[in-house]
Amino acid sequence: MAAATRGCRPWGSLLGLLGLVSAAAATWDLTSLHCHFGTFCECDFQPDFQGLECDLAQHLAGQHLARALVVKALKAFVQDPAPTKPLVLSLHGWTGTGKSYVSSLLAHYLFRGGLRSPHVHHFSPVIHFPHASHMERYKKDLKSWVQGNLTACSRSLFLFDEMDKLDPGLMEVLRPFLGSSWVVFGTNYRKAIFMFISNTGGEQINQVALEAWRSRRDREEIRLQELEPVISQALLDNPHRFGAPGCHTTSLSQRRCFSHVPFLQMASGAQAS
Numbered sequence: 542m543a544a545a546t547r548g549c550r551p552w553g554s555l556l557g558l559l560g561l562v563s564a565a566a567a568t569w570d571l572t573s574l575h576c577h578f579g580t581f582c583e584c585d586f587q588p589d590f591q592g593l594e595c596d597l598a599q600h601l602a603g604q605h606l607a608r609a610l611v612v613k614a615l616k617a618f619v620q621d622p623a624p625t626k627p628l629v630l631s632l633h634g635w636t637g638t639g640k641s642y643v644s645s646l647l648a649h650y651l652f653r654g655g656l657r658s659p660h661v662h663h664f665s666p667v668i669h670f671p672h673a674s675h676m677e678r679y680k681k682d683l684k685s686w687v688q689g690n691l692t693a694c695s696r697s698l699f700l701f702d703e704m705d706k707l708d709p710g711l712m713e714v715l716r717p718f719l720g721s722s723w724v725v726f727g728t729n730y731r732k733a734i735f736m737f738i739s740n741t742g743g744e745q746i747n748q749v750a751l752e753a754w755r756s757r758r759d760r761e762e763i764r765l766q767e768l769e770p771v772i773s774q775a776l777l778d779n780p781h782r783f784g785a786p787g788c789h790t791t792s793l794s795q796r797r798c799f800s801h802v803p804f805l806q807m808a809s810g811a812q813a814s
């Protein structure tokens with residue numbers, strides 16, 4: 542699952558650098574200045590979109606929707622100097638469609654140090670929260686970790702694997718951090734990126750792809766609008782309901798807070814990870 546196939550690197554970073562330089566005038570001036578001196582915590586956050594796009598194009602075959610969505614959502618979010626809520630991406634699809642690969646690529650192209658960056662926090666339910674009897678402690682820990690890390694550094698990435706196995710109680714701990722109504726930690730929390738990975742909706746996505754194939758449509762013709770409702774329904778039918786719209790149960794705003802990113806089942810012979 543090594544994300545660092547560096548095929549894109551030389552050009553990617555060069556172009557990325559040029560992109561950064563030309564964008565510097567607008568949003569990046571202060572940040573990049575600080576980064577050169579290496580003192581601010583945002584410095585670890587060095588998005589390289591050219592590199593990301595290039596790597597996705599080379600190594601993520603057959604996922605036109607995921608590729609476009611992820612890049613578009615990230616760009617919009619990162620270039621917004623004052624986002625009103627964190628970026629919440631939930632990646633859905635069958636095992637082996639490239640979800641983990643994409644998440645490690647994102648870490649790699651957003652943070653110096655990638656998954657090993659101190660600002661990238663990776664949680665796997667079976668590893669980090671294995672015992673049902675310890676759930677109360679896990680909840681307390683998780684809340685204080687997210688809170689603590691966001692207080693220390695607004696540009697933090699929280700990555701949750703295997704959401705299907707995450708205790709719903711832990712999701713409830715996270716929920717207040719995901720919306721736009723949570724003000725306790727100042728504005729820091731709004732620059733966070735949350736990424737959730739799950740198989741939920743995978744079967745339904747495959748079904749849509751299969752029907753498209755049967756009616757001889759190109760895979761690339763499958764649009765997000767066809768998949769959004771089936772993913773939403775799968776999430777509602779799922780007992781954990783983690784990605785239901787409306788981030789905070791008491792929030793007045795029913796704005797969708799999860800961006801669903803569908804991963805189609807790979808045709809045989811296509812690349813996956």
Ligand SMILES: *[C@@H]1O[C@H](CO)[C@@H](O)[C@H](O)[C@H]1NC(C)=O
Nearest residue numbers: 662663685686688689690693
């Ligand atoms: C940040 O999160 C990590 C877990 O990824 C945790 O071990 C650490 O204590 C947290 N830091 C703060 C300041 O809460």
